[in-house]
Amino acid sequence: MKGYFAIGVDRLSKAHNMGNLLRTSYAFGASYFFTVSADYSKRELREADTSGATTSLPVYDYEGVDDLKVPSGAKLVGIELTDDAIDLPNFKHPRQAIYILGPEGGNLDPRLLERCDYTIKIPMRFCVNVGVAGAIVMYDRLRCQAGPRLG
Numbered sequence: 001m002k003g004y005f006a007i008g009v010d011r012l013s014k015a016h017n018m019g020n021l022l023r024t025s026y027a028f029g030a031s032y033f034f035t036v037s038a039d040y041s042k043r044e045l046r047e048a049d050t051s052g053a054t055t056s057l058p059v060y061d062y063e064g065v066d067d068l069k070v071p072s073g074a075k076l077v078g079i080e081l082t083d084d085a086i087d088l089p090n091f092k093h094p095r096q097a098i099y100i101l102g103p104e105g106g107n108l109d110p111r112l113l114e115r116c117d118y119t120i121k122i123p124m125r126f127c128v129n130v131g132v133a134g135a136i137v138m139y140d141r142l143r144c145q146a147g148p149r150l151g
Contacts, residue, residue, distance in 0.1 A: 003095030005141060007134055008034035008068075010112055011103035015044030020131035021101075026053035028138040034060040036068050036100070036112065065111045074098050078116035079137055080108050085121035093141045094118075101130050 007025045012018050012035050025033050033053075038061060062068045070076050075094040078085075079101045100116070102108040113119060122128070122136050 002145070003097070004031040005097045005099065006030055006032045006034060007138070008036060008098065008100045009038065009103065009130060010036045010100055010108050011106065012038040012040055014104055015040040017104060017130050019050070021134045022053045022057065022059070023051040024131060024135045024138065026051060026057045028142060030057060032058040032060060034062060036062045037064050065109055065115070068115070070098050071096065075117040076100065076115055078108050078113050078119040079121070079133060080113065080119050081121045081127050082119060085119040087123045088120050088137065088140055089123070091118070091120045093144055097141070099134070099137055101134055104130055
């Protein structure tokens with residue numbers, strides 16, 4: 001697979017959700033993981049990180065939206081259930097993508113949405129767990145970049 005991607009969460013508050021998404025990000029080959037304005041227990045994260053992802057995958061904690069660093073050339077992709085967001089099946093994943101999900105029980109910070117190059121949504125009736133949403137997006141990226149199967 002060409003390019004790279006990272007996964008992050010805005011205002012995360014539950015360490016077990018971070019542990020779940022962190023393990024999945026590591027399994028799918030993310031380059032790094034990040035949080036923005038997060039408030040979680042480091043001890044609970046260590047307990048939730050059953051794959052040891054935190055020792056193999058860089059984790060960046062940004063204090064606020066203005067502190068978020070996006071690598072040069074990368075596209076920031078917000079994952080949010082809004083009317084004007086692009087449906088995931090119709091989205092062409094950027095080669096260099098930085099995906100950001102909203103908090104548990106909430107939406108992405110409006111200032112963060114303004115910074116996004118794209119906003120995508122998983123076409124469903126309501127939001128799912130942040131770890132599940134992240135896994136769906138990463139799987140779609142992998143599937144789209146793999147191209148048609150020969151056989």
